Amino acid sequence: MSNIKSSLYNLRVLDDLARKETSIHLVHPLTKLLTTVVFLTVVLSFGRYEIVGLLPFFFYPIVIITVAEIPLGPILKRVLLAMPFIIGIGIFNPVFDQQTMSAFGLIFSKGWVTFLSILIKSCVCVGASLLLIATTGMDSLAAALRMLKVPKIFVLQLLLTYRYIYVLIEEISHMMLAYSLRAPRQRGIHPRVWGSFVGQLILRTFDRAQRIYDSMALRNFNGEYHTGKIDKNCWKDMVYLFGWCLFFIIARTNNLPMLIGSFITKVVN
Amino acid sequence: MSYHMLEVRELNFDYPDGYEAIKNISFTIRRGESVGIIGANGAGKSTLLMLLMGVLFPKNGQVLVDEVAVSKKTLPMIRQQMGMVFQDPDDQLFMTTVYDDVAFGPRNYLLSEQEVNQRVTKALELVGISHLKDRAPFRLSGGEKRAAAIASVLSMEPDILIMDEPTSALDPKSRRRLISLLNSFEHTKIITSHDLDTIVETCSRTIVIKAGEIVAEGKTVEILTNEELLDHCGLEMPLSLQNCSICGSEKDFFTEKTKYSTTNTYGIQTIERDCRVSLVEN
Structure with a gap:
């Protein structure tokens, strides 16, 4: 029960983080959205056997986390939540792809290399997306999507789904409290009542969603979600976007770890 | 400008399952008047409010707000004139901050962000929660949530304020603050409540509903001291009048x-x- 309540509080952490006012938070939402899209595209453009080239892309989330004063814990926790899916996708690679390749004088299994590549790509991509929400907020993100002319029905769907998660969890916590108080020696919910529990939950959340919708409609909500005025892009936003894009392109076209390594070796020698 | 702010004419409403929730209800409310609607559970109070607000539409009859009939066409205008505070503030507060929740209505009327800001600031000051504007609504106490819900309606600058059980689940101090707040408003007010002491303190006139029908209407003090009537309608004389x-x-x-x-x-x-x-x- 307390787990459900605490997960509700944890879910709201991203909203809380989005209310900070660091230099990253003040960057225009559209700029951050475009930067993230470019980042994801570049990361996903790497081949399945390229691992070293991906390493410089950890720089982007690290900079955002540091400058935007985002605590590492909540972000890592959420990245870990995506892990089972990522592992599910990549776990059979070592089984099916048993060829070997050599690098740095060592011999690696290609299957394991592709698995590691999927793991790294997913971590940085999920991390970057979470950081986008944590530094922008869902409402501003929705406004940025509307600026990109994404149809309002999709944006609204995204926003209401995000809101609905809270409604669902609140209802679950109320029902679980009522259940656990009358079933003190049980752990969790007995399978016999799963059906009625889920049925009740759906009906209750429908009712609650209807009431929320009514309260929105009474304040003249007509399908367009207004998130308030967002300042226009300024030169700083442009510098932010082009600065990061330049870095992504350089990191994509050059093997930065190799260049840095050889530079250090030269200096040492 | 008409003398009657709100007029309800022979209103009837059936739910889809055939249950007759409102039967031939008619009444008028004058500008600036404060009216209590009372009745036992299931008497039809909330349904009546939903009909007034145009969330539900009647089978027969009409609701006129400032001589304009409530219909799908007139809803945007009507809803700007009438603001409703829900029984459960959690149903009304769904944005990430109190400010955004209070700004939700004005933004939907496409007001400039400067005017939205003015209205939000004014509404928050009026209910005394300016300091909570950046807080997440779910972290507020019951009384603060209620105040935020009222502010979210006041920001639309309505002429009529409709409140469904405004004092439910409030501690005595919060309840007292809310009553003082309601008495300080010059709006036309319609308040439904089981807390008849609140009705005594906030409403000059009271309408009693039983099984979807009006059984009595008159000065609050006359209605709420009529033990026989109250008993017949499943109610009890308020403590302050006992x-x-x-x-x-x-x-x-x-x-x-x-x-x-x-x-x-x-x-x-x-x-x-x-x-x-x-x-x-x-």
């Missing part, structure tokens, strides 16, 4: 002169209570 529970002294409601208990039954000085009732008169 005889003194300690000394048993009767109250003279209609002249506002109150009989005081001069002898302390229990011999304890602090128990002696002031039995006066502040009556809301026209």
